[in-house]
Amino acid sequence: MKITLKDGSVKEYSEAKSVYEIAADISEGLARMATAGEVDGEVIDLRTKIDQDCELTIHTFQSPEGAHAFRHTTSHILAQAVKRLFPDTKLAIGPAIDDGFYYDFDREVPFTTEDLETIEKEMKKIVKEDLKIEQFTLPREEAIALMKEKEEPYKVELIEDLPEDAVISFYKQGEFTDLCAGPHLLGTKSVKAFKLTSLAGAYWRGSEKNKMLTRIYGTSFTKKADLDEYLAKIEEAKKRDHRKLGKELGLFTILEEGPGFPIFLPKGMILKNTLIDYWREVHTRAGYVEISTPIMLNRQLWETSGHWAHYKENMYTTVIDEEDFAIKPMNCPGGILVYKTEPHSYRDLPLRMGELGTVHRHEKSGALHGLMRVRSFTQDDAHIFMTREQIKDEIKGVARLIDEVYSLFGFKYHVELSTKPEDSMGSQEDWDIATDALRSALDELQLPYVINEGDGAFYGPKIDFHLEDTLGRTWQCGTIQLDFQLPLRFEMEYIAADGEKHRPIMVHRVVFGSIERFIGILIEHFAGAFPTWLAPEQVKVLPISEKYHEYANEVAAKLKEAKIRCSVDERSEKIGYKIRDARLNKIPYMLVVGAKEQEEGVVSVRSRFLGDEGQRSLDTFIAEITEEIKNRTIRKVELEEGK
Template structure:
């Protein structure tokens, strides 16, 4: 039996072996930190027996699959602890999620955060008991009976809804058994660093018509020090919450009259417009033509595109003259109509249409979150129409553009290649061709990437760009999707050099994704301290007293004449208070003006970057500032906020 490991090396064994035994054979150290295994892309328990040639990865907490197994086990430990404390509680679902886990429960007794110490204490007991997690399978009828006997109605419903040929598996740890596909850790003893985070409401199966359950969130780590680091980052994340900063800086607001539909305020519009001005410059330089397509189009278009079959539950509709129209959830069908507007030749390819289109997608109210999860947003789309032999070159061109934008905004990123989902359009041959086209382009550029099996769009595989913020969180923003399906659905053609008609390949591509979401990510990444070129207010003029208002007004007028976004604070407040207010607004530059400055005809500069920058000539300051803005220079902050106080 030949086992190929993820580093490309291989091991051969005369007989079958468990994953944990193979891990021990590789290294005792690896076996000690192993959480699960992955055989030919499928995650399994460490006790799983390998009996044939395969590719094997030993997953640790450093791997996503390992973390999922670790935290999924923690959710079972929490459920067991809750059942010990309150036996009448009914269990629903308890998966691992990014940064932790949750469990949905149905309890007549309200469970609140005040109960967390008792639950955590019971979880620690369960960990110390070193309970082995044992997997077993049952036929459907036996599985249903077992859960009925245990008085677990939600588990019964889950089993009843499984496909007829589904494997129905359970995990047992001591006196606790739960319906679960796994994988899990081998024992509860490995889960030592746990923190329960919050309680929320969640409808059973996400359906607002169903009962509201109690959702308990938590997280867990292999080391207490790592948990402490995470909690520290979480506190920092609260300070950086874009909803809090957005309110302080007057960027955006939400209203009860339109949940999930953000309102951009004057400062927020400046930020968005400056960001998109840069976006347009980059796209014009890279050969894109900007278009705008209607927000609402006839249902027949969405049926042809396939969106109606795959996405209708997320679309808003309206009847006009007895015909159904749909508010667009995506921009692509509109771009296709622009392409079809006239005959096309191979000489025009690649055709690159860019559109900052307003799209609407229905999200459940419980999923809405500031600018990060909304129902209406601007998508910075581009749709490209190319010949088959242009795929590699064009994908490379797009990756370079995305890299330029992310580097300018100082975001690191990772790349993920998502392959064919179960719910897809088109032939396997087309999917294979498209996927290989993306792979070869990335490999030609020497870019590392991970495969995300089955997470492509329904019409084609895609490359996702995950930007990493200063807290180490990843956000999926940029995307490149190859599409052979929509050109076929809409019968797109171009005349080739041979005089015959050919079908183009379509590329769907975004840099920011949702512009609103990207602004939220950018806000949290820099804690609202935007680079000067993006800052809504670039300079705040602060007269020490009303005696210097006239001089301050002249300074303000000169700044504005130079195209600098400047404001003056003429309130009868002490200068220290005015400085603190400007700092709260994250203004890059403050000009302190008093008798000395007026007599010398200059300014005293205090910046977010260096603190007190001393006395400067106004014209020289304006000249330097214009260079900083025009060249979009990202100055580094070299003075701490504490030092400034």
């Protein structure tokens, strides 16, 4: 048999070989680092025997698939430790996830954070025991009997949901056996760097109707240095948590009277409106017109759009004059109504319509998270109506606009092309045309992308932009969705050059995504220390004592006249305290004024970036900061925290 490796080289064998044996044949080092295999696109276990020609990739921890197998093994070590320490605990599920793993447990007395240290110690013992991990399979009925014997009701339920002819996979290490499809490492010895990070409640199978279990989260790495680096990032992320900083900086709040419905405070509204002003500027330049559509529309509209059939469980509905209405979860049907208010010809197209529309979606209470996952938010939507010939150029135009915006904030990003999902509308031919158009636009822009199979919207394929923040975390924000279906369902038309009626093509796109979520990302990206142009307060004037309040207010008046956001700190506090307080509030500039400054008509400038920047005339400072704001410059912070 011929085994074609990732680099194109070919290995030939006369008998079946396991993935691990092939790795060892290539090199001892690769075998030592191998965590999983992939045959013809399917991720498999290192133990799996290969007996026919195929393409083989051998994964290490450096690949997502390899890290997944490594961390999945760690979750089993966690479960084994829990069963040793707390034998009456029932096992639910324990998958690997991005950056780590978790395991759900049912225990009469829920775990506490104090238990985690004890469990970790037991996990280290299991690693030192270097237990061999073995896979075996059983027919369904025997598998059920085994899990009943071990008194694992959740495992029994999972098996009972499988087909009667299913062959059930298990993994065994020492005295511990778990229902699992794998893949896993060959033994426990390799998992030396791990940490249990947190506890959470989790409903069995994600349903609020089921029992609440305790979820233990953790992470693992092949080297302690990598684990330490990751944990340091987690601590930094806690400091940057937008919920914490949002409260400290007076930006927003979410009250128990409205879970998932954020309230923006005065400083937060300055931040939000500044972002919206920027959005309007770039969209006006790109040829968009702005519209506003109703927050509530009748059932017939949502039936026509397909949302009533495909999205109703996420919609808030009511009855008005004995007719069903829904609060809009999306802006697109309203944009279509605007398009249909007047006839159009090919000369009107492309027609780019932007809308900063507030939408509402019902999210489960357990999924709510600050500004990142809410029930009410503003989408910076735009809908582009075009001819088929214009698709590629319009997609490229949107991609360039998104690149301009993300680059301004210093974000890196990667792109995913999502294809037809199982629950979808329209013919395969339309889907193929739409998907090919998106792919072609990305190719011509030379934008690298990955295919995300089956994750498109129900009405068309999409391009998603995942931006990366300063901590290396990724967030899905921008999206471009090509739609052949809604123009058909709403019978949209335009008069083409041949004088006949044709159907326009529609693009749905956002740049920020949800403005609320984008603000949450910005808070964490900048740790609340926004660039001067975005900062709710750009300058704090600090009089050394009450004698200089009048001069301080004269300085503030000139700043405000130049449209610079500022205030005067007139508190009876020492100047050092005022400076520290301004820094804690992440204010970019502090102007200290006392006898010398008043006498010479100057200001002493301190910044969040360099500390003491010396004295200069107020006019000079105003000219400099005005230029910084105009250019939306991001000054690098060179001053150590607390200086």
